[in-house]
Amino acid sequence: MCRSAADVTTVPEQLFLVGNLGTMITYAAITVAIAVPVARAGQLRSNKPAVATALIFLTAAIGHGLHAFLAFRNLDRAEHSVPIVWVWALAWWNVVCGVAGVYYWTVRRSGAISAGAIYADPEAERCFAEAAAREQAARSSLAAVVEHTDDGIVGVSLDGVITAWNGGAERLFGYRPDEIIGKPAALLADPSGAQEQRDVIARILRGERGVYYESRRFAKDGTPVEAALTVAPVRDGSGRVTGISVVVRDVTAVKEAAERQRAIEERTNQAQRMESLGKLAGGVAHDFNNILAIIANYTDFAAEEAAGNPALEADLRHVRSATDRAINLTRQLLTFTRGDTIQPQDVDLNAAIAEVHAMLGRTIGEHINLMAVPSAEPAVVHADPGQIQQVLLNLAINARDAMPDGGTLVLEANVADLDGDELAMQPPLPAGRYARLLVSDTGEGMSAEVAARIFEPFYTTKPRGKGTGLGLSTVFGIVTEAGGSLNVYSEPGVGTTFRIYLPLVAAPGRVTTAGSRQAPPPRGDGRTILVVEDEPALARVVTRILASGGYHVLTATGGAEALALFDQHGCDALLTDVIMPEMSGRRVAEVIHGSRPELPVLYMSGYSNGLLGSTHVLDGDIAFIEKPFTAQDLLRKLAEVVGNRVTSPLR
Structure with missing residues (x-):
C-alpha cells in the first residue's frame, strides 16, 4: 500500500506542531511559576530580574505558539504556504523576544542578580534574609554574653599586646577598654607573672590547644586578684594562629573559702585525734594514780625508818621528788582528758x-x-x-x-x-x-x-x-x-x-550579752589606704575589710613594694604591720614621712601592745591595733586615726 506525497509531508508538520506546543506549554508554566510568587510578594515593579526572566519565557512561549499555529495551518495543504501577514507577525514577535533578552541582560549586568542565579526568587530572598537575621541575632547575642559575663575575656596578640577587652575584664581589673587596649598584658602582672605569660604564649605557638593555670594579677589600683586563666589560640581560615584568647576568672573568694575550709578540717581532725588520745591517756592516768599512791606512801614510810641515815634519806628524797613529778604529770593528763574534778x-x-x-x-x-x-x-x-x-x-x-x-x-x-x-x-x-x-x-x-x-x-x-x-x-x-x-x-x-x-561574766550593774554590737564604724568615703602586710592571706582579709568599709585600698606585701605604690598613687593613710622581713613597718613609715610628715599611720601586730611597749619597739602613744582584730575593730580604729590625723613616730 502506497502513501501519497501529501501524507509523507504531513508527518514532519505534525511533529513540528507537537514539539512547539510542548515547548509553549513548558515556557508558559515557567512564566507562571516565576510571575505568581513575584506578584504575591508585591514585587512586580521592584523585582526587575524576575520580571525580565518572566518576559523572556512569556515571549518564547508565545513565539512557539505562533510556530505551532502555522504548523497547524499547513497540515491540510498540499503546498506549505501561509499568508504573508503571519510571516511578518512571527518576525516581529522574534524582535520582541530579542528586546526581552536585551532587557534581561541589562538588568543582570546591573548586579541585581547574584552569581549563579537566573533571577531573584522572593522565597529564596526571604529564606536568605531570615538566615541572615538569625546569624546577626546570634552574633549580637554572643556579643552581649561576652560583654556582660562576670569573667574577663581578653584578646592578646602573639607578642603579648592586649587587643580586646570585655566588660567582665573592666569590672575585674578596673581598666576601661580605651585605657588598656594596645598595652602589654604584662601590665597586669608582676615580673614572675609576666614571664609566666610569655611561657604560656610560647606553649600555644608550639601547638597546644589550650592552657589552664592559676596566678596572681593586679587591678588598676594595685589590689591583687587571684585569677584562674584559660588560654586558647585564635586561628584564621587556614588554621594559622593569629592571636590568643584569655578567659580570666576571679577565684580570690574561692581560695579564701578553701583555706577556711582546710583550717576547719584541720581543727576537726586535731580535735578527733585529741579526743582519741585523751580517752587512752585518761584510762592510763587513773590506773597510774593508784600505782603512784603506793609508791609515794611506801617512800614516806621508808623515809621515817631511814631517819639518821643521811645517804638513804637522800636517796628516798630523790624517789619522792620523782614521784611528785609523776603525780603532776598525771594531773595534767586528767585535766587534758577533762576527767579531773573542777570547781568553777x-x-x-x-x-x-x-x-x-x-x-x-x-x-x-x-x-x-x-x-x-x-x-x-x-x-x-x-x-x-x-x-x-x-x-x-x-x-x-x-x-x-x-x-x-x-x-x-x-x-x-x-x-x-x-x-x-x-x-x-x-x-x-x-x-x-x-x-x-x-x-x-x-x-x-x-x-x-x-x-x-x-x-x-x-x-x-x-x-x-x-x-x-x-x-x-x-x-x-x-x-x-x-x-x-x-x-x-x-x-x-x-x-x-x-x-x-x-x-565574760557580767559585772554587778553591767549587762554583757554575746550578741551586743556597737554603732557601725564610719564609712571610708573613698579614702585611699596603703596596706603593708607580709602575710598574703591576712593581706587579702584586710583588703576585703577596708574595701567593704568604703576605702580605696592599695596592697603591698613588703616595704619596697609599698614605697613604689606610694610614689605612684599616694595615699590618705598607712596601715602597716610592725615586724616584717627586709623592711619593718617603722622604716616604711619613716621613709614616707620624709615627704608626707602629716600622713596618718596605724600599726598592727600579732604581738601585744604591752609586749611591744615594754621592749621599746613602739612608743606608747602611737596608733596601734592588735591581731587578731575584728572587722569592726579595724574600721573603727582606722576611722579614728584618719579623723584625728595621728602621726606619732616610731622609735
Whole structure:
C-alpha cells in the first residue's frame, strides 16, 4: 500500500506542531511559576530580574505558539504556504523576544542578580534574609554574653599586646577598654607573672590547644586578684594562629573559702585525734594514780625508818621528788582528758595575773624581765581558779624555756570584742564580748609548722627528758572546758604571743550579752589606704575589710613594694604591720614621712601592745591595733586615726 506525497509531508508538520506546543506549554508554566510568587510578594515593579526572566519565557512561549499555529495551518495543504501577514507577525514577535533578552541582560549586568542565579526568587530572598537575621541575632547575642559575663575575656596578640577587652575584664581589673587596649598584658602582672605569660604564649605557638593555670594579677589600683586563666589560640581560615584568647576568672573568694575550709578540717581532725588520745591517756592516768599512791606512801614510810641515815634519806628524797613529778604529770593528763574534778567559780583575771606574777617573780630567774599588765575594766570569768593559774604557769614556763639568754615576759588581761569570723581561733567562738589573757615573750619563736601542732598531746620540740608534750594540750583542755578559745601568733627569732579568750561574766550593774554590737564604724568615703602586710592571706582579709568599709585600698606585701605604690598613687593613710622581713613597718613609715610628715599611720601586730611597749619597739602613744582584730575593730580604729590625723613616730 502506497502513501501519497501529501501524507509523507504531513508527518514532519505534525511533529513540528507537537514539539512547539510542548515547548509553549513548558515556557508558559515557567512564566507562571516565576510571575505568581513575584506578584504575591508585591514585587512586580521592584523585582526587575524576575520580571525580565518572566518576559523572556512569556515571549518564547508565545513565539512557539505562533510556530505551532502555522504548523497547524499547513497540515491540510498540499503546498506549505501561509499568508504573508503571519510571516511578518512571527518576525516581529522574534524582535520582541530579542528586546526581552536585551532587557534581561541589562538588568543582570546591573548586579541585581547574584552569581549563579537566573533571577531573584522572593522565597529564596526571604529564606536568605531570615538566615541572615538569625546569624546577626546570634552574633549580637554572643556579643552581649561576652560583654556582660562576670569573667574577663581578653584578646592578646602573639607578642603579648592586649587587643580586646570585655566588660567582665573592666569590672575585674578596673581598666576601661580605651585605657588598656594596645598595652602589654604584662601590665597586669608582676615580673614572675609576666614571664609566666610569655611561657604560656610560647606553649600555644608550639601547638597546644589550650592552657589552664592559676596566678596572681593586679587591678588598676594595685589590689591583687587571684585569677584562674584559660588560654586558647585564635586561628584564621587556614588554621594559622593569629592571636590568643584569655578567659580570666576571679577565684580570690574561692581560695579564701578553701583555706577556711582546710583550717576547719584541720581543727576537726586535731580535735578527733585529741579526743582519741585523751580517752587512752585518761584510762592510763587513773590506773597510774593508784600505782603512784603506793609508791609515794611506801617512800614516806621508808623515809621515817631511814631517819639518821643521811645517804638513804637522800636517796628516798630523790624517789619522792620523782614521784611528785609523776603525780603532776598525771594531773595534767586528767585535766587534758577533762576527767579531773573542777570547781568553777567567778575568777578575776587581774587577781589571777597578780598571784602568778608574785609566784613567778621568786622562781623564773633574774635573766627574765617579768611584767604584769592588768585590765582597765573588770575581766571576770567563770572557771576553776587553780586551772587558770595552771594555764598561766604552763605558758610562762614555756616562754621562759624559749628565752635561755633572757628576754621579756608579759602577762596581760583585758576585754575584747569578737565578730565570729576570726581566723586561727581554736576552736572558733561566736560573736560577743570576751575576757582575754595574753602571755607574750621575746623568745625563739616558732615556725608555722610547729605552731600548727603545739596543742597536740605528747608533741614537744624540747630535748628528750625536758618536756612531756602535755603542757599546751593541758592548756587547750582547760580553756575549751571553760568555753573559751586560743590563738597563737609567733615568728622565729622574734617571739610568741598566746591569747586566751574566755566568756565574760557580767559585772554587778553591767549587762554583757554575746550578741551586743556597737554603732557601725564610719564609712571610708573613698579614702585611699596603703596596706603593708607580709602575710598574703591576712593581706587579702584586710583588703576585703577596708574595701567593704568604703576605702580605696592599695596592697603591698613588703616595704619596697609599698614605697613604689606610694610614689605612684599616694595615699590618705598607712596601715602597716610592725615586724616584717627586709623592711619593718617603722622604716616604711619613716621613709614616707620624709615627704608626707602629716600622713596618718596605724600599726598592727600579732604581738601585744604591752609586749611591744615594754621592749621599746613602739612608743606608747602611737596608733596601734592588735591581731587578731575584728572587722569592726579595724574600721573603727582606722576611722579614728584618719579623723584625728595621728602621726606619732616610731622609735
